[in-house]
Amino acid sequence: MVVVRSHLGDINISRNYFEQLIGSTLKDCFGVADINSASVGRSLLESLPFIGKKRNADKGVAVRNSDGKLQIDLHITVMYGVNISSVVKSIQHKISYAVNEETDLEVESVNVFVDNIKS
DSSP, rough: OOEEETEEEEEEEHHHHHHHHHHHHHHHHHEEEEEEEEHHHHHHHHHHHTTOOOOTTTEEEEEEEEETTEEEEEEEEEESSOOOHHHHHHHHHHHHHHHHHOOOOOOEEEEEEEEEOOO
């Protein structure tokens, strides 16, 4: 949960909201083949046939709040043949812009981890 303090009181923004916002924005980015799980335990659960079919857009998104600034971690798979540097820069810009437009919070960093390349 991200807490924003103002002179009128506290505003609580759930982690789920950020994960859904970032996940849906990330799915529209060029070169992104999939969003990967950030944790090993979650990856193992998703590999099971009866659980793995439940695919969430938010599974590889982590949001931290540090002194009113957001730090976002993303784990993705990119398509083979794309310029990874360009894809990552585009993702960082789009995610930062989308979060700032929706929440008016400053994004300190968007860390993109390319875990795999899909052919």
